[in-house]
Amino acid sequence: xxxxxxxACARVRVLLESYVDxxxxxxxxxxxxxxxxxxxxxxxxxxxxxxxxxxPFRLKALTSPPPSESLTADVMQAIAPSRASDxxxxxxxxxxAILASFILWYLSGLDGLGSIADGIFxxxxxxxxxxxxAGPMPSVPPVDVLLLLxxxxxxxxxxxxxxxxxxxxxxxxxxxxxx
Amino acid sequence: MxxxxxxxxxxxxxxxxxxxVLAVAGILLAVADISAGxxxxxxxxxxxxxxxxxxxxxxxxxxxxxxxxxxVGDRLIFDFPIGGLGPISPYQALRAFLSNGAGxxxxxLAALVVFPTRARNAVERLEARRGAEIALGAGIVMVLxxxxxVTLLRFTxxxxxxxxxxxxxALVAGLFGIACISLAIGRLLHRxxxxxxxxxxxxxxxxxxxxxDLAVIPYAGVFTLAAVxxxxxxxxxxxxxxxxxxxxFVDLDW
Numbered sequence: 001x002x003x004x005x006x007x008a009c010a011r012v013r014v015l016l017e018s019y020v021d022x023x024x025x026x027x028x029x030x031x032x033x034x035x036x037x038x039x040x041x042x043x044x045x046x047x048x049x050x051x052x053x054x055x056p057f058r059l060k061a062l063t064s065p066p067p068s069e070s071l072t073a074d075v076m077q078a079i080a081p082s083r084a085s086d087x088x089x090x091x092x093x094x095x096x097a098i099l100a101s102f103i104l105w106y107l108s109g110l111d112g113l114g115s116i117a118d119g120i121f122x123x124x125x126x127x128x129x130x131x132x133x134a135g136p137m138p139s140v141p142p143v144d145v146l147l148l149l150x151x152x153x154x155x156x157x158x159x160x161x162x163x164x165x166x167x168x169x170x171x172x173x174x175x176x177x178x179x
Numbered sequence: 180m181x182x183x184x185x186x187x188x189x190x191x192x193x194x195x196x197x198x199x200v201l202a203v204a205g206i207l208l209a210v211a212d213i214s215a216g217x218x219x220x221x222x223x224x225x226x227x228x229x230x231x232x233x234x235x236x237x238x239x240x241x242x243x244x245x246x247x248x249x250x251v252g253d254r255l256i257f258d259f260p261i262g263g264l265g266p267i268s269p270y271q272a273l274r275a276f277l278s279n280g281a282g283x284x285x286x287x288l289a290a291l292v293v294f295p296t297r298a299r300n301a302v303e304r305l306e307a308r309r310g311a312e313i314a315l316g317a318g319i320v321m322v323l324x325x326x327x328x329v330t331l332l333r334f335t336x337x338x339x340x341x342x343x344x345x346x347x348x349a350l351v352a353g354l355f356g357i358a359c360i361s362l363a364i365g366r367l368l369h370r371x372x373x374x375x376x377x378x379x380x381x382x383x384x385x386x387x388x389x390x391x392d393l394a395v396i397p398y399a400g401v402f403t404l405a406a407v408x409x410x411x412x413x414x415x416x417x418x419x420x421x422x423x424x425x426x427x428f429v430d431l432d433w
Contacts, residue, residue, distance in 0.1 A: 089316065090316075093319075096320070096323055100323055100326075100327075103327070103330070107330075113326075113330075116329075116330055116333050119333060120329070120332075120333050120339065120342050123333075123336075123339055124339060124340065124342070124343070127336075127339060127340065137336075138336070139336075140334060140335065140336050141333075141334065143334045148331070148334065151327050151330055151331045152331065154323060154324075154327040155324060155327045155328050155331060158320050158321075158323045158324035158327065159324060161320045162317060162320050162321065162324065162416065163426075165313055165316050165317045165320065165413075165417065166317070166416075166417055166425070166426045167426075168309075168313055169304060169310070169313050169317075169417045169418070169425065170304050170307030170308060170309070170310050170313075
């Protein structure tokens with residue numbers, strides 16, 4: 001029989017957890033030596049020690065505290081987009097609509113947009129012709145600074161708006177907050 | 180009392196019946212759209228269903244009609260019984276379904292076949308809470324952003340060549356987004372109508388037919404298609420073409 005002393009074995013098994021954690025060696029070095037000596041001679045206790053030292057066993061031995069009543073609500077609140085960004089996401093449509101209307105009015109409506117499209121493709125053809133040496137370099141049409149400012153403002157606001165919407169999207173990564 | 184055997188067979192052929200119904204609905208709506216013509220508020224209707232009639236070619240222009248040798252469409256045009264609306268042209272409606280409808284379905288299925296993982300990521304995020312709302316909002320903003328930046332680039336010479344690239348990216352984003360929306364609609368039909376499990380491309384086919392049917396609703400179709408296309412662009416942008424990682428500027432902030 002591999003059990004030299006039943007009482008000693010029972011005592012060792014009580015001490016085994018603190019021995020594995022290293023608490024016993026720190027608090028009572030002599031008792032830790034006795035346990036080590038016992039383990040050297042007792043196969044059953046050695047098996048218990050082996051099991052106690054294994055990670056799955058130690059994880060199983062851990063107990064988790066019961067979750068609080070408000071855990072789900074707290075998590076959902078933490079991951080939900082804030083009301084401020086939610087409001088900003090839709091109120092930004094107003095300045096965008098104003099700027100887009102102003103630009104449309106300035107360009108004489110859809111006809112103006114159509115002439116811009118025509119101009120783009122005409123100038124692209126001109127550029128290709130200039131590149132191949134078949135024609136002169138096309139010239140940039142004169143433009144009012146007010147129109148350029150309106151276009152830049154619309155581009156900037158729309159890009160900012162898009163960044164807010166992207167952050168609100170499900171599965172979006174939170175941006176790191178500056179401390 | 181309903182017969183369980185007939186219920187089972189209806190369930191079994193549910194997808195085939197649904198696709199057939201959607202195809203017939205698309206052709207009937209196209210007939211109505213052609214009759215409505217392209218009067219306001221039905222702009223660009225001809226772009227979707229095509230012209231109702233073609234002028235007869237002069238003998239020297241016969242090559243123009245080399246793809247329509249039978250000319251059946253000319254004989255299958257009927258006057259609308261109520262005044263004020265255009266002719267009824269079922270042949271032209273069928274032609275619209277087999278050209279624009281089939282094109283839409285093929286492009287949607289091709290996008291899903293080529294990018295299955297990306298499509299899944301995008302559809303999952305579209306199906307999440309407020310996913311559709313955010314995609315549509317981002318699409319509207321993207322259209323504004325694209326129009327403003329293209330107009331701005333028009334007044335430069337150096338960056339003018341970028342414009343076709345910007346438009347190409349917008350087109351690809353729109354197609355990818357419409358393909359994902361088609362799959363999402365197919366999945367929604369699967370859940371709501373309790374249809375049997377089927378290959379996802381069949382569900383996407385049904386979804387793409389729904390998109391086509393929405394696009395040929397008289398008067399409202401163009402606006403509906405624009406909304407779907409904008410939501411598609413928005414979905415592609417918000418999900419970075421369905422990539423697993425979302426937009427993040429963390430790497431720029433070290």
